[in-house]
Amino acid sequence: xxxxxxxxxxxxxxxxxxxxxxxxxxxxxxxxxxxxxxxxxxxxxxxxxxxxxxxxxxxxxxxxxxxxxxxxxxxxxxxxxxxxxxxxxxxxxxxxxxxxxxxxxxxxxxxxxxxxxxxxxxxxxxxxxxxxxxxxxxxxxxxxxxxxx
Amino acid sequence: xxxxxxxxxxxxxxxxxxxxxxxxxxxxxxxxxxxxxxxxxxxxxxxxxxxxxxxxxxxxxxxxxxxxxxxxxxxxxxxxxxxxxxxxxxxxxxxxxxxxxxxxxxxxxxxxxxxxxxxxxxxxxxxxxxxxxxxxxxxxxxxxxxxxxxxxxxxxxxxxxxxxxxxxxxxxxxxxxxxxxxxxxxxxxxxxxxxxxxxxxxxxxxxxxxxxxxxxxxxxxxxxxxxxxxxxxxxxxxxxxxxxxxxxxxxxxxxxxxxxxxxxxxxxx
Numbered sequence: 169x170x171x172x173x174x175x176x177x178x179x180x181x182x183x184x185x186x187x188x189x190x191x192x193x194x195x196x197x198x199x200x201x202x203x204x205x206x207x208x209x210x211x212x213x214x215x216x217x218x219x220x221x222x223x224x225x226x227x228x229x230x231x232x233x234x235x236x237x238x239x240x241x242x243x244x245x246x247x248x249x250x251x252x253x254x255x256x257x258x259x260x261x262x263x264x265x266x267x268x269x270x271x272x273x274x275x276x277x278x279x280x281x282x283x284x285x286x287x288x289x290x291x292x293x294x295x296x297x298x299x300x301x302x303x304x305x306x307x308x309x310x311x312x313x314x315x316x317x
Numbered sequence: 318x319x320x321x322x323x324x325x326x327x328x329x330x331x332x333x334x335x336x337x338x339x340x341x342x343x344x345x346x347x348x349x350x351x352x353x354x355x356x357x358x359x360x361x362x363x364x365x366x367x368x369x370x371x372x373x374x375x376x377x378x379x380x381x382x383x384x385x386x387x388x389x390x391x392x393x394x395x396x397x398x399x400x401x402x403x404x405x406x407x408x409x410x411x412x413x414x415x416x417x418x419x420x421x422x423x424x425x426x427x428x429x430x431x432x433x434x435x436x437x438x439x440x441x442x443x444x445x446x447x448x449x450x451x452x453x454x455x456x457x458x459x460x461x462x463x464x465x466x467x468x469x470x471x472x473x474x475x476x477x478x479x480x481x482x483x484x485x486x487x488x489x490x491x492x493x494x495x496x497x498x499x500x501x502x503x504x505x506x507x508x509x510x511x512x513x514x515x516x517x518x519x520x521x522x523x524x525x526x527x528x529x530x531x532x533x534x535x536x537x538x539x540x541x542x543x544x545x546x547x548x549x550x551x552x553x554x555x556x557x558x559x560x561x562x563x564x565x566x567x568x569x570x571x572x573x574x575x576x577x578x579x580x581x582x583x584x585x586x
Contacts, residue, residue: 259483262332266483267531269329270462270471273322273362274533276369276401277469 321461322362322371323450323472333475333483334457347419350448351376351392359451362471368402374447382413386424390415393424394444414440421445459538460484472538477501480537488529500524500537505550519554522547 324330356376363370377393386393393415400408414421421441458477463470475483481499489496503523508516522544526537539547 262329263483263486263531265329266333266473267533269324269326269364270473270531270533272364273324273369273471274462274464277465 320360320373321470321472322360323454323459323474325361325363325447330474333473333479345449347416347421347445347448348392350445350452351416354448354451355392357451359447359454361447367404368400371399371401372447373397374444374451377413382424386413386415388415388424390417390424392416394421396440414444419445454540456540456542458540458543461536461538462533463535464533466534470536475537484528484530484535486530487535496528498524499528500526500539502543517554517557519550520546521550 356378358373358375360371360373362372373396375395375397377395379389379391379393382389382393393413395411396414397411398408413424415424420437421444422437454474457474458480459472460475460480461470461472477500481501484499485496487496500522501524503518503521505520506518508518510516522539526539528535528537
């Protein structure tokens with residue numbers, strides 16, 4: 169199979185070499201691989217998405233249009249800056265995932281109303297009988313191993 | 318006083334820290350790990366299947382466990398577990414486990430779960446997975462997220478450079494235009510000032526630990542090991558300063574010799 173395919177490739181290469189218009193054909197455009205950014209991925213949390221109270225989308229559009237009009241041509245970014253941008257983009261994902269995961273748990277803490285270590289709602293204690301929220305009860309020593317750091 | 322729970326999310330932890338895996342210590346027998354971390358008091362949290370689980374593992378002294386457990390072992394753990402579902406169902410329990418060889422076994426007559434080998438194996442595996450991360454925690458930096466003052470918080474492992482990059486978009490303090498630097502290492506260097514002359518500055522930690530990010534109150538924890546190193550460098554520098562003999566060199570040039578001495582010494586007037 170491989171011998172046949174090799175012979176076939178030689179045959180077509182030979183035919184192409186004899187074609188008079190082979191040299192005149194334009195070379196195919198070089199393919200440039202650019203980092204692809206997904207436009208729909210935006211952080212759910214973080215100050216960058218927050219609009220200030222007075223700012224409106226119209227104002228923002230105006231500002232961006234003006235800036236396009238005044239700038240002559242965007243300068244090409246050096247490779248290092250581009251690489252940093254790609255790297256930051258991965259941080260962008262990470263920031264969103266961390267905030268999501270942390271908020272999922274912290275919201276539950278809020279629901280449980282764990283305001284103090286010595287706070288254990290009576291109804292929860294009744295439901296669990298003798299076990300209760302024992303590990304949320306006051307402890308003689310620091311819970312956190314990072315205490316005082 | 319709240320509790321800090323280390324978030325057990327290997328994928329997230331690995332992405333935050335970079336480099337090594339979640340558990341840097343793998344394949345170490347449990348009896349060797351407990352020797353290295355004993356005593357300990359550590360808590361974990363993770364979310365899965367529409368619920369969160371809080372685990373707190375505390376080493377127990379044999380004297381403390383006498384009268385509570387049937388079989389006193391040299392290494393025992395008090396295991397406190399809370400499970401809170403999105404549907405409002407929750408469960409809290411406390412139990413004691415002891416180390417038998419490389420496995421953890423319940424030390425109490427378990428009326429709730431009659432002899433269930435799957436249950437025993439599951440918890441034993443989980444402990445052997447968690448305990449090495451307590452040892453690793455001594456060398457890792459962490460960031461704690463919380464919303465309740467003095468309440469429970471979530472801990473995630475990080476490192477000095479990773480934290481600086483990850484939280485570079487942290488919120489500005491009111492009235493400030495620049496963010497204060499987070500805690501980081503400053504390399505040893507020499508500082509030249511007009512007032513005190515040439516001074517040696519040892520390796521030291523510098524910066525803030527409290528900040529606000531994504532509407533959460535955050536705190537950066539320097540690893541216990543780095544804190545010890547910081548103390549060591551400061552002690553070392555203090556000892557060196559106490560023992561040095563020639564701190565400064567004063568050159569006195571007489572008026573008559575000024576023109577001859579100045580160019581060769583390179584001293585400016």
